[in-house]
Amino acid sequence: MEYFKYCPWDGYRFSETDVQCFICKRPKYTLNNQPQENEKKWEKILYEKQPYDDNYIDETFLQSVVKQDNSNGLDYKQLISKTSDLIFTINSVVIYMLTYFVMLHNILETNYILITTISITFTGLIIYTMLIDKPLEWHSVLSNIKNVGIYVSILLLFAPVMQTVNQTYSDDTIYLLTSGSIIYYLLTKNYDYESVAELETWKADSSNWSSLLFSSLLASRLNNEIEVFIMIGLSQVLFILTQFVKKQIKDKHPRILSMINILLSIYLGLQLLFFSYFLALLYLGLVFFITFVSPLQLIWLYQYKNTIQGPWDLPDVKQYD
């Protein structure tokens, strides 16, 4: 008796010894109504009337299906390096929250924080300028200085407004909204940095607006306008501008970015110890889980991934917009 080579329900390829399908447990499907020797062989064509029923199938049914072999799995080291984008973003949020906490409780002087923020911004700018392939043009530098000047002036002008606009809300409301916005930011941020971090084509998305929301909410709890200015400015630097520098570093020197991530995580963990053991433990635990444990989970799950490909898949073609 002739049998199908594939299970007609899920495309499982039968081995010689199989008596039923491994996936759906149906018995190995038989070929009925075998064509007679003098009858024309059935073909997969529509333009000719064939002496078979319209629902006829033969052993070529589902032969075009290709099932991806997931037995080789994913590379653990590669997966760990791919978590660096998420860890970097979490570190940015932790830096921001630490800065807010320091300013709120006047642990450090405002001027000191302002100078640090400006220094970090300029350092990032110099690194970015050194790493991009484009030559430096003076007219674009002057244009950028003009744009930054306008931006800083507007921010200074609106800082008193930002400080007072949410002042009437209670602290609980502000912190609840901030937590929600931070979670939304982390969930909706586009971690596919290759498509996102091109200065010419970058567009703000909902995660960027979310970062602006929680920075303006937190700004309403601060003591003076300079602190508000620093917080809003720092949020733009950390959550928008850093991704362009990060992309350049990752393209040219990926190991340096990994080192930065590791050192930053250790530093922030130690800083958090001064404020709360629980927070420090939570943060370090989260970083460890994302970096080392979740890739293992993904590798374990990947073996069960059922990828079915066939002539119905769209081919890869170069797209024009």
Add this chain to the structure above:
Amino acid sequence: MHIFQLGLCLMERGHKVIIITHKYDDRVGVRYMTNGLKVYYTPFMPIHDQVVLFTYVGSLPLLRQILIREQIHVVHSHAATSFFAGELLLHAKSLGYKTVFTDHSLFAFNDAASFHVNKILKFILSEVDHAISVSHISKENLSMRASLNPRNISVIPNAVDCSRFKPDPSKRYPMNTINIVVISRLTFRKGVDLLIDVVPAICKKFPQVYFILGGDGPKRGPLEDMIRQHELQDRVEMLGSVPSHKVRDVLVRGHIFLNTSLTEAFCIAIVEAASCGLFVVSTNVGGVLEVLPKNMVNFAKPDPLDIIEKLSIAIPIARNVPSHQYHEQVAKMYSWHGVAERAEHVYKKILNTPNPSLLQRVKHSYSNGPVFGIYIIILLLIEWVLIGIFDIIQPAAKINKAFRVKDDYKNNKDKFGDHQFRLNDLNK
């Protein structure tokens, strides 16, 4: 068009056919089309892109009334993305009617949209009596997507009304050029990105070639940019959106029809083009390989270089294509009367099968998954209760049955004259 043509042919074979659809703009109520084909434009508003919101029980009372009033035996739905058709199938099954589903498209398995569409389709088709696909690849795809027994899927291809697509070589314009016609929606799935690479290369290689591009869509901008960039304004003509009754007039202007689709279950465009006497160059995707014989088509991979190579083979022989012979061949291969005959065979087959009991339907529903299956069972039971309530409030016996016009006038043409509109069939 498929539903309309099939309906007319089934009516010619003596069956009663009604069409149930949603409202279109202000068109609501009952309309009578050609040969008395009755169409119910039900007052369900499409939400987006002619798709009605899936309410499950919202359409039940009205659909029950229509099916009982018209004394229907078989309910035949079309298209996987039509929620209204799916809802009607589910209600028809619950009401005890036989159900048939025709699938016109191919879906992948690996992207987010396909996960959801395939899950919904599996739910809807878990109870259909028989399915119809328009090609063998479409049958394999449907079988895997909806986990259907392949013996319950018949392959009945689409057809073309060849009387409307007749060749006319005298209409080839501009003259003294080899005209390549492309008529499609200008979207990603229709391979417009391939066209953007192919057109300048062919124009450079063959100075006598002239492109006629019909259709509209989001990729029109990049196409126009390409024409401007390569200064092909005198070699490429963009017609914009072409109404369906003008398609033939555009096709007969050409020698070659180019199809660059990235996926197609059947591709009726190439059949229409072949019927108009054009030689076809097409990508070898989906079910396209099954549609035309090798003497009428050159297949290319969905890659610009391969398409250019296959066009380069077709262009020198384009003027010698036997247009009328192609037309006659296509008329013999695809006809709506043949489709109707095969569909009728499917209907007769399922009318003899017993209806599943409620318990069997519950078991089928649970096969959709441990969580989704429970959800479907709940919906099934709610519908069963509602149908029971409607049977009490408005029993089937008390619903007025639609008047059926006798066929005397058809059988006595000497007395009444022949007023029937017929689709041409060269095989008859």
